[in-house]
Structures are given as C-alpha cells and as structure tokens.
Amino acid sequence: MSNNFAIKTIDLTKKFGNFTACDNLTFEVHKGEIFGFLGANGAGKTTAMKMLSGLLSPTSGTAKIADYDIYKESEKIKKNIGYMSQKFSLYDDLTIQENINFFAGIYGLSNKLIKEKSEVVINELDLKKQQNKLVGSLPLGWKQKLAFSIAIFHNPAIVFLDEPTGGVDPVTRRQFWDLIYQSAERGLTVFLTTHYMDESEYCNRIAIMANGKLAAIGTPKELKESNSSSSMNDVFIQIARGKNYV
Amino acid sequence: MKAIIAENLSKKYQEVQAIENVSIDVNFGEIFGLIGPDGAGKTTIIRILTTLILADSGNANVNTFDVVKDYQKIRKSVGYMPGKFSLYEDLTVEENVKLFASIFNSKFEENYNLIKTIYSQIEPFKNRLAGQLSGGMKQKLALSCALIHKPKILFLDEPTTGVDAVSRKEFWEMLIDLKNQGLAILVSTPYMDEASLCDRVGLIQHGKIMQIDTPTKIVQDFKHSIFGIESNKVYTILELLRTYQNTYSCYAFGDKIHYIDKRNKFDIMDIQNFLKGNKVENFIILDNVKPTIEDCFMDLMRHQ
Numbered sequence: 001m002s003n004n005f006a007i008k009t010i011d012l013t014k015k016f017g018n019f020t021a022c023d024n025l026t027f028e029v030h031k032g033e034i035f036g037f038l039g040a041n042g043a044g045k046t047t048a049m050k051m052l053s054g055l056l057s058p059t060s061g062t063a064k065i066a067d068y069d070i071y072k073e074s075e076k077i078k079k080n081i082g083y084m085s086q087k088f089s090l091y092d093d094l095t096i097q098e099n100i101n102f103f104a105g106i107y108g109l110s111n112k113l114i115k116e117k118s119e120v121v122i123n124e125l126d127l128k129k130q131q132n133k134l135v136g137s138l139p140l141g142w143k144q145k146l147a148f149s150i151a152i153f154h155n156p157a158i159v160f161l162d163e164p165t166g167g168v169d170p171v172t173r174r175q176f177w178d179l180i181y182q183s184a185e186r187g188l189t190v191f192l193t194t195h196y197m198d199e200s201e202y203c204n205r206i207a208i209m210a211n212g213k214l215a216a217i218g219t220p221k222e223l224k225e226s227n228s229s230s231s232m233n234d235v236f237i238q239i240a241r242g243k244n245y246v
Numbered sequence: 247m248k249a250i251i252a253e254n255l256s257k258k259y260q261e262v263q264a265i266e267n268v269s270i271d272v273n274f275g276e277i278f279g280l281i282g283p284d285g286a287g288k289t290t291i292i293r294i295l296t297t298l299i300l301a302d303s304g305n306a307n308v309n310t311f312d313v314v315k316d317y318q319k320i321r322k323s324v325g326y327m328p329g330k331f332s333l334y335e336d337l338t339v340e341e342n343v344k345l346f347a348s349i350f351n352s353k354f355e356e357n358y359n360l361i362k363t364i365y366s367q368i369e370p371f372k373n374r375l376a377g378q379l380s381g382g383m384k385q386k387l388a389l390s391c392a393l394i395h396k397p398k399i400l401f402l403d404e405p406t407t408g409v410d411a412v413s414r415k416e417f418w419e420m421l422i423d424l425k426n427q428g429l430a431i432l433v434s435t436p437y438m439d440e441a442s443l444c445d446r447v448g449l450i451q452h453g454k455i456m457q458i459d460t461p462t463k464i465v466q467d468f469k470h471s472i473f474g475i476e477s478n479k480v481y482t483i484l485e486l487l488r489t490y491q492n493t494y495s496c497y498a499f500g501d502k503i504h505y506i507d508k509r510n511k512f513d514i515m516d517i518q519n520f521l522k523g524n525k526v527e528n529f530i531i532l533d534n535v536k537p538t539i540e541d542c543f544m545d546l547m548r549h550q
Contacts, residue, residue, distance in 0.1 A: 040411075041381040041410045042380045042382075166435050166438075168405070169547065171497075171544055171547060172283070174498060185481070195411065198499065201501045202480070214264040221501070230317075232500070237412055240410065242430075
C-alpha cells in the first residue's frame, strides 16, 4: 500500500499531560527523498523525530516507518533506520575503526561484513591513515562525515540527521551535503533538521512545524511562492512565528 | 579611544597553534563579528581579551587597560557570555540575575533599565529554574546576566549557535539596540549570514584572520564574477562542473549553484553547451549574481 513512502503518518499526536507536543501530524516522505524538517526551538521537532524513530510511542494517530507500524513494530523500525545527531554521535575515546566495529556490532552485522565494508567506507572518506586514531583527535568536519557513514553503515532505509552540520566551515558543510546527495541517489531516504536556512533549499521537500502543528509542507520553491518570499529564511520567520496554519 | 585593541596575539595549546598574529580593534558603538567555523580560534581570542587566559605573545588593551597588568579592572567593565550556557541551572531566572548583580557589587533594581527590553521577555518566567528554559530564553537570560553590571564592552561567544532563525533574528535586534546605546560588542558566530548585521567583521580560519572590513566592502572586494545556475538537478550539475576544465569553483548556495570560471572573458554558451553535451537540459544560467560573505570566505580559504 505505502510502497512509495518511507514515512507515512496520519494524525500523529503526542501529549505530555495537558501539553500537546505534536498535534495531528499528517504527512508523507517519499523513498529516496531528502526531507527537511524545520521549526523553532520548542516547536515539537524532537518529539516528532523520537516517535518516527521508534523511541517514543504516540498518544494517538498512526504511522508507518519503512513499512513498519509505529506501535507494533518499533524494534523493527529501529533496525531499519539510522540516526545521527550533532550532540551525540561517536565515542571520542575510541578509534575510527573501533567506533565502526562498535556501532555495526550493535546492529548485529557479522565481523566479516564489518571488515569488508569498513575498508570501503574508510577509503571513501580518505581516512586510511587515521584509521587507528582516536575520533576525538579528528577535526569536526571529518567527525561529522564519519558519523554519517556509521549511521548508514547497516544499510538502513531511512536516516535521521539532527542538525548534522553545525559549526564547520562552508566548504566542509558542502562536502557533507555531497554525502547526503550521493546516498539519496542510491535510494536512501534522508530526514533532517537544520538551523541553516540555505541548507533547507537543498532538500527536495520541507515541512515546517510551529506550536506542535505542521504549519507548512512543500518544495522550497512552492513554500517561497506561497509566502511571497525570496528566501527560505523569510519563509521560516513568517511561518515559525505561528501564522499560516494548514 | 578604542574599546578593544589587540596586536599580534598568538597562542598555542601544546602542538596546536590556536591563533597566530591576530590583530583587531573594536570601537565603542560598534558590533565587530568574528566569523569562522569551530576550531578557527574565535574562543581563544575572546578568552584572552576577557583575561581568562594569557596569550603567548602580543598585546591587548580592553577599555584602555592592559589584559595582563590590569586584568581586574577589565573584568569590572566587560560583560561576557560564554559559548556554553554557564548560568546556574538550579537557580531561578530571577536568582541568577540577582546573583550576577551582587557579584559585581551592583543592584538588580538600579540597573534594571539597562536590561529591561531583554529581561521583560523572560520576566513572566522569573520563578522558573534556569535549567528548564528553552534555548531562546536561556540565551536572553545569559545576555541579561552579562549586562546587569552595566559593562561598557560586551563579549559574546557564539550566542546564536543552535538557536532557530526566529530567535536569532530577535537576538540580533537586541544587540543592535545595545550598540546604539554606545556599547562595544565583540561577537563570534559560525553563521556567515550574520556578518551583514555587524558593522565590521574579521573572517577567521585556522587561527588566522583572513580579512577585516565592513561586510559591504568585503563583498565589493570580491574579484570574481559569479554565475548562478538554477536547476532541479543541482547535484548532477555540480558533479559535472567539477570535471569541467574551465571551472574555478562551483558550490551550492541555497536554491542555485554559484559558478566561477577560470577565464576572465568567456561566452556563457560554453557552459550551456558543456551541460547539454552531458545530457542536462533543464537549467537556467544567470549572470552577475551578487556574492555573499560566504562566497568571500570560501575564496579566502583557497588562498590560505
């Protein structure tokens, strides 16, 4: 039924006591799509991401993630998604290879497969010389690229990126986006949050949350046109302030 | 009289050269932005100027006082908002502000007017513990605490990192207001788009200041012509242009690609033919695209 969708939610809602963090979210993310999920701090993005990644059970509504039911199959969801956040991604006191072994091991990949694939990944990232260095000694930009590669090491259907590119220089930030594009071309669905509004333009489609609700959804072009704005920054400032509910 | 003068500051942490021969000056009534990524040396400069660490070499004056000899005088006349939220999370909003006022021997009530426009936005939550505030509110509280002793110079280390675009906009409106009251503000940020809100900026990378000027002048000085390419196949075009012999640089910028050619004079048809020859059909090429600070920063990085 939902074969073309990596994510499909209907009226997805999460309440904490009297507070509705996510209010009837209905949207779809296509397979292989780069989907930007924006909103002001406190708009409900984190709660929504936690539900979509199987970490938090919704109060009501339905959702299918990678064809699995959000209530009954949350363990299967976890196996079929990858997650990377700026706050926590890798262990600084383990080497690059140890981090790969650790995370791939958690996902139950065989030692043989881990060995073969880490060679490919390390070569692709040009980290051969640093393979046995502690991750803590790497520049932030390399850490981010490595964290992304590890998040998709087990070949998930969807990867969730929570502000993946903070703090790096503009060239490094774009190199990270190359990785995103390459992976999306191979069929990976990318679901990401960012505070860089220019980056939101690189997404195929964008959803903007405001006060727990889905305030807008569309391609960057559509959102700019419907809000008569020339940049996503203007669109965001208009919508995230709470006008224009759909 | 300058608010801040730094001359040839250098600092090493073991083997890592954090900053090298950094010279900047900041006037009263001016916002000076240190713009650069993590690890560029922004925090080191701010820590030296706030007298928290010593430079290996070089001199600096803050509010006419020497950062080494007169560090105690400097501490009384500056406000500092560190990059990491450093207020007491187990005290309330109001307790935090009062604590910082009393540390500086001043009274919250006496200086309330100074922080009124900022503090009034969080005052409804004055009995809430600081640890339970949202990112935007924490930022306003931290700014209130940095201002409560009536400093003449304000140091802000990445105050808007991780903060959403709406709160960032509001925060900058507050800074511009403070500047208009005569404060000197040294602010660091990794967001290049915030450069245009500063009076002058220093673009910094790998511990070195690459350029200092007004944001307008930096953009005017950009010596290349940028062509914009719009398409729904941005990544395909980027990959192709990277293999094109005449490409000087090509990067995604929002909804278009910024393309710079190696040649001074050329026919735009060359690029069109190259792309069409590689089976890309749907694109528009615009000439005279205005450079942004980010274009300038990336070009300076090439020459570093």
